[in-house]
Amino acid sequence: MLTRNELACLYFPYADPSASPSLLTAALLFDRIYFLELNFFRRPGTAGPDGVAPAGGRLPRELHDLGCFSELGPSLLGLNHSVSPGRSVIDESVRDEIRASIRDDLDNDELVRLARDTGKAHWYLPNGQYLFWSGLGIVFDYVRDRQGELVAVPEVLAARPDAYRRTLVRWGYQAQVRSFEEARLRDPGGELMVRLPFLAAESLMLTVALHACREMRLAPFTDSMLHQRFLAGKLSRLTGRFAGVPGFSPSYSEVGTRLIELSLPRIENLTPDRVHQLREKCGDQLVPFRQEVLKMASEIETNPWDPEFERHLTRYIDTKVRPALNDLEERLRDLRRGLGLVMIEKATTTAPLPLLVSVFTGMPVEWILPASLGVVSLKEALSYANNRSKLKRNGLSFLLEFR
Numbered sequence: 001m002l003t004r005n006e007l008a009c010l011y012f013p014y015a016d017p018s019a020s021p022s023l024l025t026a027a028l029l030f031d032r033i034y035f036l037e038l039n040f041f042r043r044p045g046t047a048g049p050d051g052v053a054p055a056g057g058r059l060p061r062e063l064h065d066l067g068c069f070s071e072l073g074p075s076l077l078g079l080n081h082s083v084s085p086g087r088s089v090i091d092e093s094v095r096d097e098i099r100a101s102i103r104d105d106l107d108n109d110e111l112v113r114l115a116r117d118t119g120k121a122h123w124y125l126p127n128g129q130y131l132f133w134s135g136l137g138i139v140f141d142y143v144r145d146r147q148g149e150l151v152a153v154p155e156v157l158a159a160r161p162d163a164y165r166r167t168l169v170r171w172g173y174q175a176q177v178r179s180f181e182e183a184r185l186r187d188p189g190g191e192l193m194v195r196l197p198f199l200a201a202e203s204l205m206l207t208v209a210l211h212a213c214r215e216m217r218l219a220p221f222t223d224s225m226l227h228q229r230f231l232a233g234k235l236s237r238l239t240g241r242f243a244g245v246p247g248f249s250p251s252y253s254e255v256g257t258r259l260i261e262l263s264l265p266r267i268e269n270l271t272p273d274r275v276h277q278l279r280e281k282c283g284d285q286l287v288p289f290r291q292e293v294l295k296m297a298s299e300i301e302t303n304p305w306d307p308e309f310e311r312h313l314t315r316y317i318d319t320k321v322r323p324a325l326n327d328l329e330e331r332l333r334d335l336r337r338g339l340g341l342v343m344i345e346k347a348t349t350t351a352p353l354p355l356l357v358s359v360f361t362g363m364p365v366e367w368i369l370p371a372s373l374g375v376v377s378l379k380e381a382l383s384y385a386n387n388r389s390k391l392k393r394n395g396l397s398f399l400l401e402f403r
Contacts, residue, residue: 009221022223088137105203152200
Protein backbone atom coordinates (compact mmCIF):
# COMPACT_ATOMS: atom_id res chain seq x y z
CA MET A 1 0.00 0.00 0.00
CA LEU A 2 1.35 3.37 -1.01
CA THR A 3 2.18 5.80 1.76
CA ARG A 4 1.28 9.45 1.79
CA ASN A 5 4.84 10.72 1.55
CA GLU A 6 4.87 10.96 -2.23
CA LEU A 7 2.57 12.64 -4.71
CA ALA A 8 1.67 9.70 -6.93
CA CYS A 9 -0.97 9.14 -9.57
CA LEU A 10 -2.26 6.60 -12.05
CA TYR A 11 -2.18 7.75 -15.66
CA PHE A 12 -5.38 6.55 -17.34
CA PRO A 13 -6.84 5.23 -19.53
CA TYR A 14 -3.93 4.16 -21.73
CA ALA A 15 -1.25 1.58 -20.98
CA ASP A 16 1.35 3.07 -23.30
CA PRO A 17 2.46 6.52 -22.06
CA SER A 18 4.21 8.63 -24.68
CA ALA A 19 6.31 11.74 -24.25
CA SER A 20 3.50 14.21 -24.79
CA PRO A 21 3.85 17.76 -23.42
CA SER A 22 1.24 17.11 -20.75
CA LEU A 23 2.73 13.83 -19.59
CA LEU A 24 6.21 15.38 -19.45
CA THR A 25 4.81 18.15 -17.28
CA ALA A 26 3.25 15.51 -15.04
CA ALA A 27 6.64 13.78 -14.85
CA LEU A 28 8.04 17.06 -13.55
CA LEU A 29 5.30 17.73 -10.99
CA PHE A 30 4.62 14.27 -9.54
CA ASP A 31 6.96 12.08 -7.52
CA ARG A 32 5.75 9.01 -9.37
CA ILE A 33 3.39 8.12 -12.22
CA TYR A 34 1.93 4.63 -12.42
CA PHE A 35 0.34 3.17 -15.53
CA LEU A 36 -1.26 -0.13 -16.46
CA GLU A 37 1.09 -2.71 -17.91
CA LEU A 38 1.47 -2.96 -21.67
CA ASN A 39 -1.35 -4.72 -23.52
CA PHE A 40 -4.03 -3.83 -20.99
CA PHE A 41 -5.49 -1.37 -23.47
CA ARG A 42 -4.87 0.37 -26.75
CA ARG A 43 -5.95 3.71 -28.11
CA PRO A 44 -9.39 3.90 -29.78
CA GLY A 45 -10.17 3.23 -33.39
CA THR A 46 -12.60 5.41 -35.32
CA ALA A 47 -15.69 4.61 -37.35
CA GLY A 48 -15.38 3.16 -40.84
CA PRO A 49 -14.86 -0.22 -42.52
CA ASP A 50 -11.16 0.40 -43.09
CA GLY A 51 -10.21 1.17 -39.48
CA VAL A 52 -6.57 0.44 -38.74
CA ALA A 53 -5.46 -0.98 -35.41
CA PRO A 54 -2.78 1.14 -33.76
CA ALA A 55 0.66 -0.27 -33.28
CA GLY A 56 1.55 -1.63 -29.84
CA GLY A 57 3.23 0.79 -27.51
CA ARG A 58 6.18 0.55 -25.16
CA LEU A 59 7.33 2.91 -22.46
CA PRO A 60 10.09 4.76 -24.32
CA ARG A 61 13.56 4.41 -22.90
CA GLU A 62 13.75 8.17 -22.41
CA LEU A 63 10.70 8.05 -20.10
CA HIS A 64 11.93 4.93 -18.34
CA ASP A 65 15.23 6.64 -17.56
CA LEU A 66 13.43 9.43 -15.70
CA GLY A 67 12.87 6.92 -12.92
CA CYS A 68 9.37 8.16 -12.07
CA PHE A 69 7.25 5.75 -14.15
CA SER A 70 6.12 2.38 -12.79
CA GLU A 71 3.92 -0.30 -14.33
CA LEU A 72 1.04 -1.99 -12.55
CA GLY A 73 0.42 -5.55 -13.62
CA PRO A 74 -2.41 -8.04 -13.15
CA SER A 75 -1.12 -9.59 -9.93
CA LEU A 76 -1.46 -6.30 -8.06
CA LEU A 77 -4.99 -5.85 -9.40
CA GLY A 78 -6.20 -9.37 -8.68
CA LEU A 79 -6.72 -10.34 -12.31
CA ASN A 80 -6.37 -13.98 -13.22
CA HIS A 81 -3.15 -14.94 -15.02
CA SER A 82 -4.63 -18.08 -16.53
CA VAL A 83 -7.74 -18.92 -18.47
CA SER A 84 -10.52 -19.33 -15.94
CA PRO A 85 -13.92 -18.57 -17.49
CA GLY A 86 -16.13 -16.69 -15.08
CA ARG A 87 -13.20 -15.78 -12.81
CA SER A 88 -11.19 -13.15 -14.66
CA VAL A 89 -11.21 -11.21 -11.36
CA ILE A 90 -10.11 -13.46 -8.50
CA ASP A 91 -11.77 -11.71 -5.55
CA GLU A 92 -15.51 -12.37 -5.70
CA SER A 93 -16.45 -9.09 -4.01
CA VAL A 94 -14.27 -7.06 -6.36
CA ARG A 95 -15.66 -9.03 -9.30
CA ASP A 96 -19.20 -8.03 -8.32
CA GLU A 97 -18.17 -4.38 -8.00
CA ILE A 98 -16.47 -4.31 -11.40
CA ARG A 99 -19.42 -5.92 -13.15
CA ALA A 100 -21.81 -3.51 -11.45
CA SER A 101 -19.60 -0.58 -12.45
CA ILE A 102 -19.71 -1.55 -16.12
CA ARG A 103 -23.45 -2.18 -16.02
CA ASP A 104 -24.03 1.17 -14.36
CA ASP A 105 -21.97 3.00 -16.98
CA LEU A 106 -23.83 1.39 -19.86
CA ASP A 107 -27.10 2.57 -18.29
CA ASN A 108 -25.81 6.09 -17.61
CA ASP A 109 -27.55 8.45 -20.03
CA GLU A 110 -24.87 11.12 -19.59
CA LEU A 111 -22.10 8.68 -20.49
CA VAL A 112 -24.09 7.26 -23.40
CA ARG A 113 -24.52 10.78 -24.76
CA LEU A 114 -20.86 11.61 -24.17
CA ALA A 115 -19.73 8.45 -25.97
CA ARG A 116 -21.98 9.25 -28.92
CA ASP A 117 -20.65 12.78 -29.13
CA THR A 118 -17.03 11.61 -29.35
CA GLY A 119 -17.60 10.32 -32.89
CA LYS A 120 -15.51 7.23 -32.02
CA ALA A 121 -17.11 3.91 -32.79
CA HIS A 122 -14.88 1.41 -31.03
CA TRP A 123 -11.61 0.55 -29.36
CA TYR A 124 -9.21 -2.19 -30.38
CA LEU A 125 -7.94 -4.21 -27.42
CA PRO A 126 -5.10 -6.72 -27.83
CA ASN A 127 -3.90 -9.55 -27.65
CA GLY A 128 -4.72 -13.24 -27.85
CA GLN A 129 -2.17 -14.45 -25.33
CA TYR A 130 -3.17 -11.75 -22.82
CA LEU A 131 -6.90 -12.28 -23.20
CA PHE A 132 -7.65 -13.11 -19.58
CA TRP A 133 -5.34 -10.78 -17.75
CA SER A 134 -5.45 -7.74 -19.96
CA GLY A 135 -8.94 -6.81 -18.82
CA LEU A 136 -10.73 -8.49 -21.72
CA GLY A 137 -11.72 -11.43 -19.57
CA ILE A 138 -13.77 -8.99 -17.51
CA VAL A 139 -15.83 -8.09 -20.57
CA PHE A 140 -16.33 -11.70 -21.69
CA ASP A 141 -17.41 -12.69 -18.17
CA TYR A 142 -19.73 -9.70 -18.01
CA VAL A 143 -21.42 -10.50 -21.33
CA ARG A 144 -21.86 -14.15 -20.34
CA ASP A 145 -23.46 -13.17 -17.03
CA ARG A 146 -25.87 -10.76 -18.76
CA GLN A 147 -27.18 -13.16 -21.41
CA GLY A 148 -30.63 -12.22 -22.60
CA GLU A 149 -30.01 -8.53 -21.98
CA LEU A 150 -28.87 -5.84 -24.38
CA VAL A 151 -25.10 -5.89 -23.95
CA ALA A 152 -22.07 -4.93 -26.02
CA VAL A 153 -20.98 -8.27 -27.50
CA PRO A 154 -17.24 -8.28 -28.24
CA GLU A 155 -16.07 -8.68 -31.82
CA VAL A 156 -13.03 -10.96 -32.09
CA LEU A 157 -10.68 -10.46 -35.03
CA ALA A 158 -8.21 -13.31 -35.36
CA ALA A 159 -5.64 -14.94 -37.57
CA ARG A 160 -7.31 -18.31 -36.79
CA PRO A 161 -11.01 -17.44 -36.45
CA ASP A 162 -12.33 -21.03 -36.46
CA ALA A 163 -10.08 -22.04 -33.57
CA TYR A 164 -11.07 -19.04 -31.46
CA ARG A 165 -14.74 -19.47 -32.31
CA ARG A 166 -14.67 -23.06 -31.00
CA THR A 167 -12.76 -22.03 -27.89
CA LEU A 168 -15.08 -19.17 -27.00
CA VAL A 169 -18.17 -21.34 -27.53
CA ARG A 170 -16.68 -24.04 -25.28
CA TRP A 171 -16.20 -21.45 -22.52
CA GLY A 172 -19.73 -20.13 -22.92
CA TYR A 173 -18.71 -16.72 -24.24
CA GLN A 174 -20.71 -14.71 -26.75
CA ALA A 175 -18.63 -13.07 -29.46
CA GLN A 176 -18.61 -12.34 -33.16
CA VAL A 177 -15.49 -13.92 -34.62
CA ARG A 178 -14.03 -12.85 -37.95
CA SER A 179 -10.68 -13.12 -39.69
CA PHE A 180 -8.41 -10.12 -40.03
CA GLU A 181 -8.94 -10.28 -43.79
CA GLU A 182 -12.72 -10.29 -43.52
CA ALA A 183 -12.58 -7.31 -41.16
CA ARG A 184 -10.20 -5.55 -43.60
CA LEU A 185 -7.83 -4.92 -40.70
CA ARG A 186 -4.38 -3.89 -41.82
CA ASP A 187 -1.24 -4.72 -39.83
CA PRO A 188 -3.06 -6.30 -36.86
CA GLY A 189 0.15 -6.94 -34.91
CA GLY A 190 -0.98 -10.03 -33.03
CA GLU A 191 -2.75 -13.36 -33.08
CA LEU A 192 -6.03 -11.90 -31.91
CA MET A 193 -7.69 -8.55 -31.24
CA VAL A 194 -11.00 -7.64 -29.70
CA ARG A 195 -13.05 -4.68 -30.87
CA LEU A 196 -15.52 -3.17 -28.43
CA PRO A 197 -18.04 -0.35 -28.73
CA PHE A 198 -16.55 2.84 -27.36
CA LEU A 199 -18.62 3.15 -24.17
CA ALA A 200 -18.13 -0.50 -23.16
CA ALA A 201 -14.37 -0.19 -23.54
CA GLU A 202 -14.27 3.22 -21.87
CA SER A 203 -16.15 1.79 -18.90
CA LEU A 204 -13.84 -1.21 -18.72
CA MET A 205 -10.71 0.93 -18.75
CA LEU A 206 -12.00 3.50 -16.29
CA THR A 207 -13.26 0.80 -13.93
CA VAL A 208 -9.94 -1.06 -13.95
CA ALA A 209 -8.08 2.24 -13.43
CA LEU A 210 -10.26 3.13 -10.43
CA HIS A 211 -9.69 -0.32 -8.97
CA ALA A 212 -5.94 0.18 -9.38
CA CYS A 213 -6.18 3.58 -7.65
CA ARG A 214 -8.01 1.97 -4.77
CA GLU A 215 -5.51 -0.82 -4.38
CA MET A 216 -2.46 1.47 -4.57
CA ARG A 217 -3.88 4.66 -3.00
CA LEU A 218 -3.28 6.65 -6.17
CA ALA A 219 -5.00 9.73 -7.54
CA PRO A 220 -6.41 9.18 -11.05
CA PHE A 221 -4.64 11.42 -13.57
CA THR A 222 -5.35 12.06 -17.25
CA ASP A 223 -4.23 14.57 -19.83
CA SER A 224 -7.53 14.21 -21.66
CA MET A 225 -10.57 16.33 -20.90
CA LEU A 226 -12.71 13.65 -22.57
CA HIS A 227 -11.73 10.96 -20.08
CA GLN A 228 -11.95 13.41 -17.20
CA ARG A 229 -15.53 14.11 -18.31
CA PHE A 230 -16.30 10.38 -18.25
CA LEU A 231 -14.94 10.18 -14.71
CA ALA A 232 -16.96 13.22 -13.64
CA GLY A 233 -20.11 11.77 -15.25
CA LYS A 234 -19.65 8.52 -13.38
CA LEU A 235 -19.14 10.32 -10.07
CA SER A 236 -22.15 12.60 -10.45
CA ARG A 237 -24.43 9.57 -10.91
CA LEU A 238 -23.00 7.64 -7.97
CA THR A 239 -23.02 10.35 -5.32
CA GLY A 240 -26.82 10.29 -5.15
CA ARG A 241 -26.76 6.70 -3.89
CA PHE A 242 -25.22 7.54 -0.54
CA ALA A 243 -28.33 9.11 0.96
CA GLY A 244 -29.24 7.18 4.09
CA VAL A 245 -25.79 5.68 4.60
CA PRO A 246 -24.69 6.41 8.20
CA GLY A 247 -22.13 9.19 8.38
CA PHE A 248 -22.92 10.47 4.90
CA SER A 249 -24.71 13.80 4.70
CA PRO A 250 -27.55 14.04 2.16
CA SER A 251 -26.03 17.33 1.02
CA TYR A 252 -23.07 15.40 -0.42
CA SER A 253 -25.21 14.15 -3.27
CA GLU A 254 -25.85 17.76 -4.30
CA VAL A 255 -22.16 18.60 -4.55
CA GLY A 256 -20.51 18.09 -7.91
CA THR A 257 -16.90 17.72 -8.90
CA ARG A 258 -15.04 20.96 -8.21
CA LEU A 259 -12.05 22.12 -10.23
CA ILE A 260 -9.19 24.14 -8.84
CA GLU A 261 -6.97 25.63 -11.52
CA LEU A 262 -3.30 26.09 -10.70
CA SER A 263 -1.32 27.46 -13.64
CA LEU A 264 2.29 27.27 -14.68
CA PRO A 265 3.68 29.07 -17.73
CA ARG A 266 3.57 26.78 -20.70
CA ILE A 267 6.98 25.24 -21.52
CA GLU A 268 6.99 24.66 -25.25
CA ASN A 269 10.09 22.50 -25.56
CA LEU A 270 9.98 20.05 -22.67
CA THR A 271 11.90 16.86 -23.38
CA PRO A 272 12.61 13.89 -21.13
CA ASP A 273 16.19 15.14 -20.74
CA ARG A 274 15.00 18.60 -19.69
CA VAL A 275 12.51 17.05 -17.27
CA HIS A 276 15.34 15.01 -15.77
CA GLN A 277 17.44 18.15 -15.28
CA LEU A 278 14.51 20.12 -13.87
CA ARG A 279 13.63 17.39 -11.37
CA GLU A 280 17.17 17.72 -10.03
CA LYS A 281 17.64 21.48 -10.26
CA CYS A 282 14.15 22.34 -8.94
CA GLY A 283 14.17 19.83 -6.10
CA ASP A 284 14.02 22.54 -3.42
CA GLN A 285 10.85 23.90 -5.03
CA LEU A 286 9.24 20.66 -6.22
CA VAL A 287 9.38 18.97 -2.81
CA PRO A 288 7.43 21.73 -1.00
CA PHE A 289 4.90 21.95 -3.85
CA ARG A 290 4.23 18.21 -3.75
CA GLN A 291 4.01 18.21 0.02
CA GLU A 292 1.50 21.04 0.03
CA VAL A 293 -0.68 19.22 -2.50
CA LEU A 294 -0.50 16.12 -0.28
CA LYS A 295 -1.47 18.22 2.72
CA MET A 296 -4.33 19.67 0.70
CA ALA A 297 -5.51 16.12 0.01
CA SER A 298 -5.33 15.41 3.71
CA GLU A 299 -7.35 18.54 4.44
CA ILE A 300 -10.02 17.37 2.03
CA GLU A 301 -10.06 13.86 3.48
CA THR A 302 -10.16 14.73 7.17
CA ASN A 303 -12.04 18.01 7.34
CA PRO A 304 -15.74 17.49 8.06
CA TRP A 305 -17.94 18.78 5.28
CA ASP A 306 -19.74 21.91 6.34
CA PRO A 307 -20.72 25.24 4.73
CA GLU A 308 -17.28 26.65 5.56
CA PHE A 309 -15.28 23.84 4.00
CA GLU A 310 -14.99 25.32 0.52
CA ARG A 311 -13.88 28.64 2.00
CA HIS A 312 -11.37 26.81 4.18
CA LEU A 313 -10.01 24.88 1.20
CA THR A 314 -9.73 28.03 -0.92
CA ARG A 315 -7.85 29.77 1.87
CA TYR A 316 -5.48 26.81 2.20
CA ILE A 317 -4.78 26.83 -1.53
CA ASP A 318 -4.16 30.59 -1.56
CA THR A 319 -1.85 30.55 1.48
CA LYS A 320 -0.01 27.26 1.00
CA VAL A 321 -0.32 25.65 -2.42
CA ARG A 322 -0.13 28.70 -4.69
CA PRO A 323 2.96 30.17 -2.95
CA ALA A 324 4.75 26.85 -3.41
CA LEU A 325 3.72 26.82 -7.06
CA ASN A 326 4.90 30.42 -7.45
CA ASP A 327 8.31 29.48 -6.02
CA LEU A 328 8.53 26.68 -8.58
CA GLU A 329 7.59 29.09 -11.36
CA GLU A 330 10.32 31.55 -10.31
CA ARG A 331 12.89 28.76 -10.27
CA LEU A 332 11.86 27.71 -13.78
CA ARG A 333 12.38 31.27 -14.96
CA ASP A 334 15.83 31.34 -13.37
CA LEU A 335 16.76 28.20 -15.28
CA ARG A 336 15.20 29.30 -18.55
CA ARG A 337 18.38 30.52 -20.24
CA GLY A 338 20.70 27.79 -18.92
CA LEU A 339 18.43 24.95 -20.03
CA GLY A 340 17.09 26.67 -23.14
CA LEU A 341 13.48 26.57 -21.96
CA VAL A 342 10.95 28.17 -24.29
CA MET A 343 8.20 29.50 -22.04
CA ILE A 344 4.99 31.20 -23.12
CA GLU A 345 4.13 33.91 -20.63
CA LYS A 346 0.63 34.03 -19.20
CA ALA A 347 0.38 37.70 -20.14
CA THR A 348 0.81 36.90 -23.85
CA THR A 349 -1.55 33.95 -24.15
CA THR A 350 -4.94 32.78 -23.02
CA ALA A 351 -3.67 29.19 -22.99
CA PRO A 352 -1.41 28.56 -20.00
CA LEU A 353 -0.81 25.01 -18.91
CA PRO A 354 -3.24 24.45 -16.04
CA LEU A 355 -3.00 21.78 -13.43
CA LEU A 356 -6.65 21.08 -12.74
CA VAL A 357 -7.25 19.42 -9.41
CA SER A 358 -10.64 17.74 -9.35
CA VAL A 359 -12.02 17.44 -5.85
CA PHE A 360 -14.41 14.51 -5.36
CA THR A 361 -16.54 15.98 -2.62
CA GLY A 362 -17.91 13.13 -0.56
CA MET A 363 -16.79 10.48 -3.05
CA PRO A 364 -13.39 8.92 -2.29
CA VAL A 365 -11.84 6.52 -4.77
CA GLU A 366 -12.45 3.66 -2.32
CA TRP A 367 -16.21 4.18 -2.56
CA ILE A 368 -16.67 4.54 -6.32
CA LEU A 369 -16.84 0.86 -7.27
CA PRO A 370 -18.86 -0.26 -4.21
CA ALA A 371 -21.36 2.51 -4.98
CA SER A 372 -22.05 0.90 -8.36
CA LEU A 373 -23.71 -2.02 -6.56
CA GLY A 374 -26.69 0.16 -5.72
CA VAL A 375 -28.52 1.13 -2.58
CA VAL A 376 -29.53 -2.40 -1.49
CA SER A 377 -25.98 -3.72 -1.37
CA LEU A 378 -24.25 -0.46 -0.55
CA LYS A 379 -23.92 -0.82 3.23
CA GLU A 380 -22.54 -4.33 2.89
CA ALA A 381 -20.11 -3.16 0.18
CA LEU A 382 -18.88 -0.27 2.31
CA SER A 383 -18.35 -2.61 5.24
CA TYR A 384 -16.26 -4.83 2.98
CA ALA A 385 -14.33 -1.83 1.64
CA ASN A 386 -13.66 -0.65 5.18
CA ASN A 387 -11.89 -3.93 5.87
CA ARG A 388 -9.68 -3.46 2.83
CA SER A 389 -8.51 0.08 3.54
CA LYS A 390 -9.32 3.08 5.70
CA LEU A 391 -12.17 4.97 4.08
CA LYS A 392 -11.62 8.63 3.37
CA ARG A 393 -14.27 11.31 3.17
CA ASN A 394 -13.08 12.82 -0.10
CA GLY A 395 -10.51 12.36 -2.86
CA LEU A 396 -8.55 14.02 -5.64
CA SER A 397 -7.92 13.55 -9.31
CA PHE A 398 -5.64 15.53 -11.61
CA LEU A 399 -5.84 16.80 -15.17
CA LEU A 400 -3.15 18.42 -17.27
CA GLU A 401 -4.28 19.88 -20.56
CA PHE A 402 -3.19 22.40 -23.16
CA ARG A 403 -6.09 24.68 -23.95
